[in-house]
Amino acid sequence: MIALVLIGFGMVALIQIPGLVRKQWWRELICFAVLWLMGLIFSMMVSVGITLPPLTTIINQAITGMFGI
Amino acid sequence: MFLEKGRISNFQLSTLTIGYILGASVVIAPGEGAGHDAWIAIALGLIEGLLIVWIFTALARQFKGKTLVEINSLVYGKILGNFISVFFIWYLFHLGALVLNNYARFFKLELYPATPKTVGIILIMLVCASTVSRGIEVLARCSLILVTFTILTALIDTFLVIRHMDLLNLMPVLDVPLGTLLWTSHSTAIFPFGDTVAFLMILAFINKPEKGRSAICSGLLTAGLVLIIVAVRNAAVLGQMAVTYSYPSYISAQVIDVGDVLTRVEVLVAINMITMGFLKISVVFYGTVLGLAQVFNLRSYRPIILPIGILMVILALTNVSNTAEMFDFANQGYPIYTVPFQIGIPLITLIIAKLRQLPQTGGDQT
Numbered sequence: 001m002i003a004l005v006l007i008g009f010g011m012v013a014l015i016q017i018p019g020l021v022r023k024q025w026w027r028e029l030i031c032f033a034v035l036w037l038m039g040l041i042f043s044m045m046v047s048v049g050i051t052l053p054p055l056t057t058i059i060n061q062a063i064t065g066m067f068g069i
Numbered sequence: 070m071f072l073e074k075g076r077i078s079n080f081q082l083s084t085l086t087i088g089y090i091l092g093a094s095v096v097i098a099p100g101e102g103a104g105h106d107a108w109i110a111i112a113l114g115l116i117e118g119l120l121i122v123w124i125f126t127a128l129a130r131q132f133k134g135k136t137l138v139e140i141n142s143l144v145y146g147k148i149l150g151n152f153i154s155v156f157f158i159w160y161l162f163h164l165g166a167l168v169l170n171n172y173a174r175f176f177k178l179e180l181y182p183a184t185p186k187t188v189g190i191i192l193i194m195l196v197c198a199s200t201v202s203r204g205i206e207v208l209a210r211c212s213l214i215l216v217t218f219t220i221l222t223a224l225i226d227t228f229l230v231i232r233h234m235d236l237l238n239l240m241p242v243l244d245v246p247l248g249t250l251l252w253t254s255h256s257t258a259i260f261p262f263g264d265t266v267a268f269l270m271i272l273a274f275i276n277k278p279e280k281g282r283s284a285i286c287s288g289l290l291t292a293g294l295v296l297i298i299v300a301v302r303n304a305a306v307l308g309q310m311a312v313t314y315s316y317p318s319y320i321s322a323q324v325i326d327v328g329d330v331l332t333r334v335e336v337l338v339a340i341n342m343i344t345m346g347f348l349k350i351s352v353v354f355y356g357t358v359l360g361l362a363q364v365f366n367l368r369s370y371r372p373i374i375l376p377i378g379i380l381m382v383i384l385a386l387t388n389v390s391n392t393a394e395m396f397d398f399a400n401q402g403y404p405i406y407t408v409p410f411q412i413g414i415p416l417i418t419l420i421i422a423k424l425r426q427l428p429q430t431g432g433d434q435t
Binding site: 009012015016020025027028029031032035036038039042043046051052053054055056057059060063064067069 | 366402
């Protein structure tokens, strides 16, 4: 699973980065790199079995608690 | 700076609106909380939905050719405007993940029980990413074909189940308490009708901006009519059991049996769910990447399509623990959670723009 994730992210980087470097779109490259890295970190966490907090459930609990639904 | 060079016609905007509204509502049946009076809740929700559309299209008419991110920058200034825009982009991103999650659950429960949920999510996301990278025109053209097919099949399905319908299942009318009916109609107004606020990222690209409101309203009314027909059909076919099913449209199509030849028609409903879901996810995905590209002042939104898609997939996989929590959120939290995004941001921005007499003609509008 981890190998699949790494291959997938490697492919995404290979598709995007050369074009951005060639055009010298540094701002776009930084934006891409930050989002790509976030995606990689979260994907690795999911693939090694770390449970990420269920955001929607947390939002729902906060709203129902706040408004007493 | 225009990140999108494509232009769509008002008719394409209408069909895109229909597809967008039918997108998730064919999976989570709107008005379900009102039982067999769901059709009344949808009709009432449609009226509130039209009010929401009136507010955000008034904003779009005030700032022709500008997306919400650009409008926010003009009205609130660069820093506060971008801050508010990021909130709105979060809403689009989260909505995309929720719809993806709904579809993955539908795949898992009804179509491919042995296939991991992740596979369905990644496949839909790849198709959406490919469409979004080709721009708004391609998305709008897809909607023309897919929406026509969906409406036709919904009507054919309804026609084929006529002999299984018992209209007495709709009686007594207005059986639910008034409070429940009003809450359900508000839920219906927010989801799916109010979700059309995402079109604030698209209205800038129509070729006749002054007719944008009528295009969205006609789409809203058509989709509302289809939803009412579907709600009546489901209640009439399934009776009291309709509320116990997660996907009543899919179940009601299962009873179709024309001379033992035409059976298993529910697969058409599944195709509708997939195609309309693709449209809805693509619209919010497009809004998310375009909005982020404008906030960060990028020259193109294409470089961030794949990373945003990956993050949306991760959120879709992790945002709820089980199906019951998803339905709880849709019925309880969502109608409140989205009010600031659907009504708050457009209404306050419109009021401030009117007070500040924006946009000023001839002034600096950067």
